[in-house]
Structure formats: C-alpha cells, structure tokens
Amino acid sequence: MGLSCGNPIAIAALQEGQTVLDLGSGGGFDVFQAGERVKASGRVIGVDMTPEMLAKARKNIAHYRQRLGLDNVEFRLGEIEYLPVADNSVDVVLSNCVINLSPDKPQVWREVFRTLKPGGKVSVSDLALLKPLPENIREMAAALVGCVAGAVLVDETRSMLEKTGFTSIVLTSKPDYVRNMQDWNDPLYKKIAEILPKGEEMADYVVSLSIEAKKPVEIQK
Template sequence: MSEQNRSSGLAPDEQRRAVRRRYAQIASEESSCCSASDSCCDDQNELNNQLGYAESETTTVAEGANLGLGCGNPTAIASLQSGETVLDLGSGAGFDCFLAARKVEDTGRVIGVDMTPEMIEKARDNIGKNNATNVEFRLGEIEHLPIADEVVDVVISNCVVNLSPDKQQVFDEAYRVLQPGGRLAISDVVLTAELPDGVRGDPESVASCVAGASPVSELEQILSAAGFEQIQIESKEESKEFISEWDDDHDVSDYVVSATIEAIKPVH
C-alpha cells in the first residue's frame, strides 16, 4: 500500500502541513494542553491519571516535557527492560522518552523521532533538565525513519500514527528498524464510527487526532501486511471521558476512542 492508504479526506502533503503547523504552534506557545481549546487543561493531574500515568511518573520528569498531547501511556504496556533500545515515533517534547529512559536505565538507549523542528528543539532542551544522557532526538518523518535496520528492541508511540497519511509505510518502517523478536507498544486512537464529511476533510480535525484515525480491522490488516504477528488491539472505552473534551464543536468520542496496539516482529 502507498499514500492512498489514509483515513482523512486531505491530500498527504496538506495533511503533513496541517500536523506540522499545529505542533509547531504548541511547542512555541509552551502549551501543556491537549487541544487548542484548552478544555483539557483544567486539571492536568486528572488527565494524567485518565491517560494511565502514575503520579510517580509525572512528578519525576521535569516541567516542559509533558504537553498533555497523548491518549494513553505506551511505556505502561511496553514491559521495558534494562539495556533495551527504544524508539518513540512522534516524540514531541520527550515525555514518554524520559519515562522510557528510566526503565531501560543507563545501559539502555532511547531515540525520539519527530518531524517538527520546534518540537525537536524543545525536546533537546529537555534532555539536560532531565539529566537524560541515554536519550537523543532526531528530526524526521515516521514514514521515513532516520534509523538503521534491526537496531531497536521496542517501538512506542503516543497518539501519533493516526496523524500519518500513510500508515502502512509507518508500520513497514517500524518493522524494518526492529530486531527480530522486537515488539510494538503503541497508544493511539481508533475509529469506531464513520466521520461526518465536514470532520474528515477538516485540517484541524486531522491535526487534533480525530480525522486520521483508522478502524481496528484496517489497522490489523496493515500490521499483518507489514509482517507483524501476535497483533493485539484493545479499545479503551473509558477514554471517551477525556476524548469528549478534545473539540468544542463536536463530541468526537462518538467517532474515536483510545486503544493499545501491540505486535511482535517474528524471529525467522
């Protein structure tokens, strides 16, 4: 499959521009909110809890890394071990990378990839604030990862794959960089009902993690086509509580919910 494999009504280049524009603005404005409406910022601690982060996690990462942009906690499902190499797709300001770095310890390594220069700059500034000597951030698209073949143990991501206009290419790339036996542990949104035309073709809806979501069945097919096995996608109905606040004009929880996406690259 190619760039024709997309859920939104936007052309690929237009979708990338909309996403890059939104997250550049968030990085530049020092925002800690999950949407431009600020509606999810009233109680950041409650949001962190809803996303699955323990208080011990959110308080150990220096301020400025957690922008409240996720829809789950991928490090909670990744079973990270000391010494592993972790890749975060769409790493933003680095919050999940810094959590992963603590779990893989000094013998491990964490690489964050993001296509927004402003986010990369912000994340790199956060390395020193978190004394994260085993973390690095690289500018690049998740469809074309700046990573060598078979060097990663675990690929994580938090509400980013839905933003891509070519999800097959994303998972093909994840498969390429994973070592045999490596695993995928992703939090993302999945489509549960057909989107209205006005939402599907809206750049803001695409960039805010709604209009680019795919149904579970489609994601299963994409992962299988990439070569992954032991595919498990579990929807989180309780996520509707915070997703309903993502848009002031629509209750987008009628169309998308958060999910965990797990899979293994087989050993042949």
C-alpha cells in the first residue's frame, strides 16, 4: 500500500449521494475515505482481484461502521478488466496506482466507460511515462512491483481514453511523487537510479498522472 501515488483531491471532490467505484481497492483506504464523503445516501464499491486484500479491506468495515455509523461501502472480488459492476451505475470511478499494472489497459477503460452513468466522471491517479524506459529497467522484475514497468506513455493514455469515447480529458503530470521517492531513498527507485543513463533521474521518465475524463451524456454511435 505504500506504493500508492495518491488520490486525495479526487476524494475531496466527491459529493453526498454519489455512487463511487474504486479500481484495485487494496486495503480499502480510499474506499473508506470516499464513503465518508458520499455519506449515507451514497455508496462506494471497491474491486480487487486479490482475496487477501479483500479480506483485509472487509475486516476494516466493522470498525468503519462503528466509528461513523455508515453502512455504505462494500468490496467485491474481481478484475478491473471485467468489472463485477452493472452498466451505467456509477457516478465517479477512482483508482490509485492500479491501471498501470494491467496488461490490457484498453479493456480497463472500456469497462470503466460501461459502468459509468452518462455524464459520470473518471478521477484516477496512476503512474505514466514521459518517454520510454530503457530496456534494462523494463526488464527488472522488481520494477513491476513498483508499478513502473507496466506504465505507458501519457500520450498513449490520452489516445486510449479518446478511442473509448471519453470527453473532457485532462491529464496532469506530477513529477514530484517520483522525486520524493528518490529523496526518501526508496530501495526500488535507488536501484533503478543506479542503472539510468548518466545525468538522468527517474522523474525524467516516470510521473504520477492525474487522469480526469467524462462519459458523455449523449453517446455518438
């Protein structure tokens, strides 16, 4: 969970009564925060493919209910490429550092589009590349764990979103996340930094990307 790239702004923008879906919900941190924002008339669904993560998140529900008196969150086992969520049922899709892990990102975006209500919103935080990673770094198995090897170019993300049918696409790169990891001497980033071409830093390649987009109210056939 320490690998996440942060989604607090997306959560702050949620409104009472909204239905929210969190892709790759992990231990449920963002789901519980979102639940607090959408209140009793809203609902938050977390989807994760790892039974251990799901068990961890579900275990936290009792404490959440007790603390806030809310019964508005749930966790479902599933893959973000095949979401266990009905069509046109979600107001906001959140995700924090997960889509970059998927081997089939166009399919993830199609599923996000399918589950969103017309006019619904994507508010995702992910890792993305400003330029292709050197081959030896791509191949580092450890990089996969750190969400780095599966990340795609910012422009590819835009093109996938456009092809899926999203509008009002706003992509904002935040190099500070990766820079901070280097400052903290994170072991993975330290190792990668050692094999980067001279004079280059990880933030020249990898950024935390804020992805905002909308499913249009009227869909063009």
